Structure formats: structure tokens, C-alpha cells
Amino acid sequence: MAANALNDLRNNWELIFAPAIENASAAMSAWTNGDVSLALDEVREVEVEEVAAALDLTDELSTMVLLGIGGAMGGQLILSFDRDNACRLIASLLNREVDRDEAWNELEISALQETGNILSSAYLNAITALTGRRLWPSPPTVTEDYAMSVVGQAVMTQALTEDRVLLCRTRFSRLGQRVEWNLIFVPSPELLQLLREMAATL
Template identity: 50%
Template sequence: MNTISPELNSSLLEQLFSAATHDASTAMCRWTNGQITLTLDEIAEMPLEEVSTNLDLGDDLLTMVALTLQGELGGTMLLTFDEENGRSLAASLLNRPRATTPEWNELERSALNETGNILGCAYMNALTRFLDAELIPSPPYFLQDFGASVLQQALMTQALTCDTATICRTTFRREDQALDWNVLFLPTQGLRDRLMNCTTA
């Protein structure tokens, strides 16, 4: 059952992200030959300083694919994996055994970047339709670091314009198995205000 935080309590916003998640799931299903699907669990807002604790990312090595939106209606979308799930996805997409070397090679990075691109475009296309304003994400880029450090890199710029993160919690599944992936969406204050105005109009 989807849960919306009190500040975002709007059926329109829930419909928006449900539609975006549905589009993303369809795209992921095509991209992974039917292996991966996703469903929306919750939309919530929280202070930036609480995000790391709330997501319980811990101090394990994380892999992240990030996309950014420039301008007033900007923001950042992050797709995070633990090492096991990130490596397994890359191996599946490349149709080769899971790599065991410490460093990610260029093909593995490219496979995850394209995954982030597919998810990001699905979400941004839904936002574009909803806001009637074109949102163009940057090319995805690959980051790797430890737990809170990964998240801090993404939140650093966000803190200049907004002190709140909007989180779309999702469940990713490979067949019937839940995967340890997270999608984190961080709109700028301008985009957040536009979303709020649209959902309360």
C-alpha cells in the first residue's frame, strides 16, 4: 500500500509517481528481458540530514548512478545498489559471469549507466507530462563510495537550495526476489514548489 507523507498528501502526486514507476517498470522489463520489475511503495519527505539514517545505507560499499536536471525546475535522481546487486545486474545485462575484480570495468559501468538512463527518462517523462514543462536529464554518471559518503555527495548541492528530500521508495524484483536497490529523487526548491502548486490547484 502506497504511503504519502502529510505534506505531500495528494492523490494527484500519488498518481504521478505511480504512473512514473509503472513506465519505469515497463522500460526495465524490456531492458532486462523480463527479469526486473519495480513497484512504488511510498512517497515521503524528510529533512536532508535524516535521509542517510532513514534509508539505512550503512557503511558498505555502494554503487550509484546519478542524473541531474539543470535550471529552476532541477534536481537529482539517484539509483543505488549494494555491491552484490550492482555486479549481478551488470553481469546479467552483459551476459557474462559476475566480475570478481575490485575495479568496475568500462562495460560494467556503461551497463549500469544505461539502466539509470532508462529509469531516469521514464520518471522525467512522467514529470514532464504532469508539469507541462520539458525536463531534460543529464547523461547518467557512475559513482562509487561508502554508504553515507555516496549520499552526501548528492545532497551537497541540494542543500544550497532546499533542505528537504523527496523520496520515492520502490521495490525492485528479479522474478519473485526483492533486490536491495533504491531510487532517490531530490527536486530543487523550484521543482518542489511547482509540484506542490500543481497538486493543490
């Protein structure tokens, strides 16, 4: 693909996802009393084997909130961060210290689940408004696992029918400083095709 055409497509992808990021950022800011905001880094399609490198995923354990996408078209949303950042988020939400070396209790896990629910609901509401296809998040699950493995499994559905997968890089800031969080949107092949057609017509 020519360089100009590739740049146009990337710009169009950003137009597709900017409202979702803006919605999610507003929801997160309200949920965290202004502590956390989001911004769109880039949206592009990459080869399946390049996913981990493109998202800067490491082989270290990550805390993840996993949400399926309900609706006629589906997919998955993954919110990931290291344990230190997860503990800082929980502490700020519950207004008390959280020991990173202790297992989280039900209330602490619930704080992470609700964060994923609020973030994903705002994100998917914007995608619904754009596509006219109603999408909603499944109940969130909190897990500690290797992000490379979880994301690799998530993109396998796309990889069965696509040589390239769509990646939307999101930048998180907390108290004005960038933090190592990731929001990973993995649409189903059907939703990806719809979004691709919309991006091509912008």
C-alpha cells in the same frame, strides 16, 4: 499537521509519482527481458537529518549511477545498489559471469550507465508529462562511494531553503524477489515547489 491532512498529502504525493514509477518499471522490464520491475513504496517529506534513516542507507560502499536533471528546473537522480547486485545486473545484461572482485571494464560500466539512462529517461518523461516542464537526464556517471555521503550532498540544495526534503522510496524486484536497490529522486527547490503545489490541488 492533522493526521488526516497528512495522510491526504501522502496519498496525493503517490498519485504524482505513480506514473513515473510505472514508466520506469516498464522500461526496466524491457531492458532486462522481464527480470527487473519497480513499485512505489511511499513518498513523503522528512527532516533533512532523517534522510539516511528513511532510505535505510548504510555506511558501506555502494555502486551508484548519478544523473543530473536538465531543464529549466533541475535536480538529481541516483540509482544505487551493492556491488553484488550490480554484478548480477551486469551479468544478466551481458549474458556472462562477472567477477565481483575484479575492476569493471568499459563494456560493464557502459551496461550500468545505459541502465541509469533508460530508467531515468522513462521516469523523467512521466514527470515532464505531469508538469509540462521538459526534463531530461544528463549523461550518467558510475561511481563507488558511500551512499550516505552522496545523498547528503544531493539534498543540500534543498536543505538551503527547506527544513524538509522530499523522499520517494522505490521498491525493486528481480526475478520476483526484492533486491536492495534504491532510486533516489532529488528535485531542485523550484521543481519541488511545483510538485508540492500540484500535490496540494489533487
